[in-house]
Amino acid sequence: MFVGRRMKRDLVTVAPGASLEEAARLLKAHRIHHLPVAEEGNRLAGIVSDTDLRNATLGGTFGGSDRGDSGRPVAVGEIMTRDVVTLSPGDTLDDAMLALSRERIGALPVVEGERLVGIVTKADILSALLSTLDIGGLGVRIEVVLPRDVKEVARLVGVLGDLQVEVRSLVLAPHGGDGYAVFVRVTTIDVGSLKERLREAGFRVPEVAEFLE
Amino acid sequence: MAVDATGVGGFGDPLPESDIVDGFDRLIVSNRLFGADLNPTVIKKSGKGAPFLVRPHPSHNRMLALWRDLFANRALPQEFLDALAPEVLGLTHADGLLLFGNDRVLYDCRIVRGEESVGHLTLCFYRKREPVFRFLPFPRRPGRRIVYIEGISLTAQSTGYASSLFRRYERLFHDLGFHRFRLKASLSVGKYYWAKEGFDFEDRKQFAEMRENLHALVRRLGLPVEEQEIRRLNHASTVAAFRRDLVIPVYRNAEGYYAAARDATHTEEVRFPLGKAFLLCSAPWDGFKVIYTDTPRRTGFVWSERFLDHGTRLGHVESPRRLEALLAAIRGGGMRESLIFLEPYVPTMPSLHAVHDPAYLERFRGAVARGDRQFAVRDCSISEGSYEAALLAAGGVMAGIDAVFSDRADNAFCAVRPPGHHAGRAEAMGFCFVNNVATGARYARSAYGIERIYILDWDVHHGNGTQALFDEDPLTFYCSLHEHPSFCYPGTGRRFEKGVGAGRGATLNIPLAPHAGDREMIGAFEREVVPSIVAFRPELILLSAGFDAHRDDPIAELECTEDAFVHMTRRVLELADRHCQGRVVSVLEGGYRMESLVSSAIAHIRTLQGKEVPPCSSAGG
Numbered sequence: 069m070f071v072g073r074r075m076k077r078d079l080v081t082v083a084p085g086a087s088l089e090e091a092a093r094l095l096k097a098h099r100i101h102h103l104p105v106a107e108e109g110n111r112l113a114g115i116v117s118d119t120d121l122r123n124a125t126l127g128g129t130f131g132g133s134d135r136g137d138s139g140r141p142v143a144v145g146e147i148m149t150r151d152v153v154t155l156s157p158g159d160t161l162d163d164a165m166l167a168l169s170r171e172r173i174g175a176l177p178v179v180e181g182e183r184l185v186g187i188v189t190k191a192d193i194l195s196a197l198l199s200t201l202d203i204g205g206l207g208v209r210i211e212v213v214l215p216r217d218v219k220e221v222a223r224l225v226g227v228l229g230d231l232q233v234e235v236r237s238l239v240l241a242p243h244g245g246d247g248y249a250v251f252v253r254v255t256t257i258d259v260g261s262l263k264e265r266l267r268e269a270g271f272r273v274p275e276v277a278e279f280l281e
Numbered sequence: 282m283a284v285d286a287t288g289v290g291g292f293g294d295p296l297p298e299s300d301i302v303d304g305f306d307r308l309i310v311s312n313r314l315f316g317a318d319l320n321p322t323v324i325k326k327s328g329k330g331a332p333f334l335v336r337p338h339p340s341h342n343r344m345l346a347l348w349r350d351l352f353a354n355r356a357l358p359q360e361f362l363d364a365l366a367p368e369v370l371g372l373t374h375a376d377g378l379l380l381f382g383n384d385r386v387l388y389d390c391r392i393v394r395g396e397e398s399v400g401h402l403t404l405c406f407y408r409k410r411e412p413v414f415r416f417l418p419f420p421r422r423p424g425r426r427i428v429y430i431e432g433i434s435l436t437a438q439s440t441g442y443a444s445s446l447f448r449r450y451e452r453l454f455h456d457l458g459f460h461r462f463r464l465k466a467s468l469s470v471g472k473y474y475w476a477k478e479g480f481d482f483e484d485r486k487q488f489a490e491m492r493e494n495l496h497a498l499v500r501r502l503g504l505p506v507e508e509q510e511i512r513r514l515n516h517a518s519t520v521a522a523f524r525r526d527l528v529i530p531v532y533r534n535a536e537g538y539y540a541a542a543r544d545a546t547h548t549e550e551v552r553f554p555l556g557k558a559f560l561l562c563s564a565p566w567d568g569f570k571v572i573y574t575d576t577p578r579r580t581g582f583v584w585s586e587r588f589l590d591h592g593t594r595l596g597h598v599e600s601p602r603r604l605e606a607l608l609a610a611i612r613g614g615g616m617r618e619s620l621i622f623l624e625p626y627v628p629t630m631p632s633l634h635a636v637h638d639p640a641y642l643e644r645f646r647g648a649v650a651r652g653d654r655q656f657a658v659r660d661c662s663i664s665e666g667s668y669e670a671a672l673l674a675a676g677g678v679m680a681g682i683d684a685v686f687s688d689r690a691d692n693a694f695c696a697v698r699p700p701g702h703h704a705g706r707a708e709a710m711g712f713c714f715v716n717n718v719a720t721g722a723r724y725a726r727s728a729y730g731i732e733r734i735y736i737l738d739w740d741v742h743h744g745n746g747t748q749a750l751f752d753e754d755p756l757t758f759y760c761s762l763h764e765h766p767s768f769c770y771p772g773t774g775r776r777f778e779k780g781v782g783a784g785r786g787a788t789l790n791i792p793l794a795p796h797a798g799d800r801e802m803i804g805a806f807e808r809e810v811v812p813s814i815v816a817f818r819p820e821l822i823l824l825s826a827g828f829d830a831h832r833d834d835p836i837a838e839l840e841c842t843e844d845a846f847v848h849m850t851r852r853v854l855e856l857a858d859r860h861c862q863g864r865v866v867s868v869l870e871g872g873y874r875m876e877s878l879v880s881s882a883i884a885h886i887r888t889l890q891g892k893e894v895p896p897c898s899s900a901g902g
Contacts, residue, residue: 206710206745208770232659256660257703257711257742257770258598260835260873276768276795276838 071164072157074196075178075186081106084113084145091144092121102175104184105148112177112184114148121147154179155188161196164188202237207255210263213272214248224250227269233262292456295354302341304358308379313362314338317380317387333387335380344381351386351406351426352457364453365404366390369445372399384408392435392442400435404428406459425460425618428572444478455572460618462572467565469538473557476517480568485624487566491520495559498541502529504555509629513683517568522687523556531558573619577891578854578863581690582620583677584608588698590666594654597662598836598873599712604698606875607882614883619890621690625677625697628720633675635723636716636750641707645671645714657709671699671714678721679728681866682821686729692854692865694826694886700870702744702825703771711742711771718825718868719750722757725821732756735819737810738763739802739849740827740870741837743774743790747825753784758817760810762802764830764837765792789813798840802830803848810849814856822857822865828872828881836873843884843897850888865889 082091082103091103095118105114124147153171155164155178164176168190178186198204214220221240228235236253243249256262263273308314316336338344348354352361358379365388366374372394380387385407392400411424428450433443447462454462463483466475482488492511499506504527514520531539532547539561540547553561573579589601611617633642648656649668656663674697681693701717703710722734736751738744738761751757759780766772780788791805814822832840850867857865867889872878884894 203772206771206773208772209767234659253772255658255710258660258836259770260837261596261598264835 069160070157071155071159071161071178071188072186074161074164074192075155075157075188076192077186079104079106079184079187081110081184082116082144083107084143084148086144087141088121088124088144088147089141091116092118095121100189102187102189103144104177104187105144106184110184111182112152112154112179113145114150115152115175115177116144116148117174120149123147152177156180157185161193165193168193200237201239201251202253205236205253207236207253208257208259209251209253210259210266211274212250212252212266213243213274214250216242216246216248221248221250224266224271227266227271228252228254231262231265292355296357298345298349298354300357301348301354302345304360305338305341305344308358308362309338313377314358314379315381317382319382333380333382339381347381347384347386350408355457362388365450367446367449369449370440370442372442374402387431399437400433402433403431405431426458427461427463428454428459430462430464443474447478451572455575459572462570464568465565466568469536469561472563472566473521473560475568476521476560478570479518480570481517483567483569488517491563491566494563495520495523498559499555504529506555507629509632512626512629513679515624515626515680515683516689517560517566518689519683519687520556521560523554523559525554525556527555528552529555529558531562571618571621573621576619578691578889579689580620580886580890581623581681581684581693582611582886583623583625583681583693583695583697585625585673585677587625587666587673588670588677588696590664591670591699592664592666593662599662599699599871601698602875603872603878604696606879607696610879610883611886616883616886620886621684623680623684623690623693625673625680625695627669627672628676628679628724632679632720632724632727633672633715635727636706636719637704638707642715645709656714660712661709661714667699667714673697674699674701675715675717675720678717678823678866678868679724681868682721682725682729685821685864685866686725691863692857692889693867694882694889695866695868696882697869700740700827701746701868702738702740702827702870703742703746705746705749708746710746712871713746716746716750718744718823719747721866721868722751722821722823731820733818733820734758734823735814735817735821736760736823736825737814737849737853738825738827738870739830739846740825741830741834741839742770742827742871743792744825744870745771745773748774748778748788748790751784752781752788755780755783755785755787757784758787758789758813758819760789760791760813761825762791762793762805762810762830764797764839765794768795769837787817793839795838796840798832799842799845799848802839802841802845806845806849806852811852811856814853814860818860819857820861820864822853822861824853824865824867825870826867826882826885827870828878828885829870831872831874831877831881833877834872834874836871843881843894846881846885847888847894847897850885854889854891 080094080098082105084105101118103116104112105116107113153167155176157178167176175187175189177184234255239251241249266273316338318334318336362377366377372392374390375393377390385405388404390402391398392402406428408426409424410421412421466472492514496511530550530552531541532543533539533549533551534546541562588604593600645656646668649663655661677695677697681695684690684693697717699712699714701713701715704713704716718736725731733756735758741764743761743763748759751759761774763774766774774790776790778790780786791809793801829836830839830841857863887894
């Protein structure tokens with residue numbers, strides 16, 4: 069839930085004075101897309117992404133060369149984004165998701181005061197989502213459509229309990245104007261029988277075909 | 282698909298009974314037809330062969346009734362006698378007699394080279410009566426037609442005469458509608474010879490004892506033979522050919538009988554290969570050989586009653602009834618005689634540990650021994666017979682592989698349960714405990730030295746267990762066609778799962794959208810599976826053949842029919858012919874609606890036999 073628990077702590081950073089070549093090498097070697105730029109004492113100075121590097125070298129700021137007007141090599145500090153959107157470890161994953169989505173960026177450095185302590189990327193958010201919904205885990209998802217009544221949700225969970233179904237995850241989402249769609253991930257192979265039992269108990273379990281239309 | 286029956290006599294439609302009665306009369310006039318009493322206490326005609334008394338022939342009506350029952354009036358008496366006496370390797374029959382007993386017909390003759398008598402042959406044709414109800418002796422219905430080899434003797438061991446003659450006879454008797462040869466192997470060489478000729482033990486208990494005796498002999502002599510080599514023997518012919526590289530001494534007596542140990546009469550030491558020596562010293566045994574109805578390919582069928590011992594809770598879809606229904610259909614559908622029945626064996630621990638964590642198997646054994654009703658997850662319902670059955674199912678695949686590599690069969694279908702493809706190194710799930718196909722693959726590699734194995738899994742569910750076991754193995758290709766994991770258990774088998782590390786590229790997952798049918802299945806199979814088999818050039822193809830992608834199966838949402846299974850089976854056989862001498866071992870996985878499971882499995886097995894299977898009537902609707 070909190071950024072501090074999900075962020076990546078073993079950071080790859082670059083100094084402001086490093087060359088673009090060095091930055092590109094780091095990105096490639098670690099298969100990452102963002103490099104926080106850290107000054108002495110791990111103070112966050114900015115962030116540089118693979119897009120920044122590409123723009124800087126390909127007909128961008130410096131006319132297609134990684135050498136500046138003066139002919140000396142361009143440093144990371146000259147092309148980095150200084151106005152960085154950051155999080156603190158106490159922020160939540162919701163904050164992270166909203167920030168990533170609204171700012172249309174790929175990574176959020178996490179700072180305590182000015183000190184860089186971690187980073188949260190889109191990939192981290194995705195894997196958090198996957199593990200919350202248990203999508204990668206073994207099991208199968210079934211959908212149940214309920215009237216918008218929490219008592220019905222309780223009844224559904226009760227029936228699943230009576231059937232001794234092992235539930236891996238359960239998501240309740242608004243459905244239409246007056247209903248809930250419930251996505252239950254269960255571990256049984258015999259989904260056919262389970263759906264049958266649920267229908268017998270009066271629940272609406274749509275066929276997959278209904279979603280395909 | 283008419284079978285060419287012209288090999289020997291061209292027996293076809295029933296002939297008019299008046300012609301047959303005429304034929305009887307002609308033989309009576311020429312003194313070649315009599316009655317006979319089987320009477321073990323009285324005489325042995327000419328010293329050898331069957332003990333019987335020649336009597337006047339019974340009434341024409343009785344003879345006709347027997348002729349009808351045994352030969353379906355497909356041959357005239359003289360024609361039949363001629364067909365029984367072909368010239369083989371310069372030898373012919375003389376004084377061939379047809380003898381009518383109470384419920385059987387005998388054929389008795391001398392074997393001659395020109396004028397010289399070199400041997401004697403007596404055959405007996407009868408029909409076994411089988412009880413209608415197993416627990417009542419009566420009523421009985423006419424059962425299998427049997428040719429009993431009462432005796433064949435040759436003064437000099439004429440090289441290959443009996444083998445050649447019986448090979449011809451097999452065709453002849455098949456055309457006449459006979460099901461089995463039977464005999465008693467009691468002569469010294471006969472005990473080995475008949476086994477080598479493909480006769481098996483009638484009494485499976487006796488065979489199990491023989492295996493025990495062989496085990497004891499091996500231990501007594503301290504021979505370097507592994508236990509599993511003996512366990513997997515499942516046919517007398519495999520005993521006869523057993524460990525030709527190990528030669529041991531046996532002791533012959535004056536009459537030419539052998540014993541494993543020297544005693545007062547068995548004094549002459551002779552050395553033979555282990556299997557041969559063992560059979561020469563064995564007790565007499567009743568043998569049989571199935572006269573197979575001709576199928577273009579010989580298909581083995583692995584099955585044991587013990588698979589039914591894995592009981593599941595009431596209402597559980599993976600119930601013993603699945604296999605009972607399949608077996609009933611095979612028995613009822615007249616397929617029994619066209620399949621080579623193979624017995625599974627319990628694998629030794631090393632074979633299982635090649636796939637499963639020893640501690641996991643121990644937990645499973647413990648849970649069953651404690652009387653638990655489920656293991657690991659609720660899906661995996663168990664009973665007291667589950668552990669044995671699960672091990673035996675893996676051993677069933679091994680037996681199928683043995684049959685294919687020892688050329689007892691061209692391909693094999695293993696009607697096993699519990700299924701296996703979800704079982705991982707230390708996980709039971711989705712009705713699976715031991716990964717049968719994976720155990721088979723590892724075994725084929727260690728026992729027969731092959732490298733490249735292609736596993737095709739068309740069960741509707743992704744075989745996550747099998748995939749994980751061979752993830753990093755570039756020489757075991759795992760390919761699965763299944764309903765898309767977002768809609769179907771177990772949620773793995775996405776297209777981008779292509780193997781790990783060195784095994785990258787040796788996994789191919791083809792998810793199909795819900796409600797996909799034959800067209801999509803066959804399309805994906807042709808587009809992706811076929812080229813991947815061709816590119817991989819396997820030395821063995823294993824099928825995880827579940828039939829739950831059928832439209833009538835309640836467990837998932839694909840809508841295939843028998844046609845898709847038939848098509849894929851046929852194509853796999855073609856590719857196997859091209860790359861691995863037709864070696865395909867198919868292993869039952871899922872399939873939970875009795876009707877569609879049975880019809881799909883039967884269509885699949887018939888296709889494995891190389892038969893044409895008509896398009897499914899419900900397809901295309």
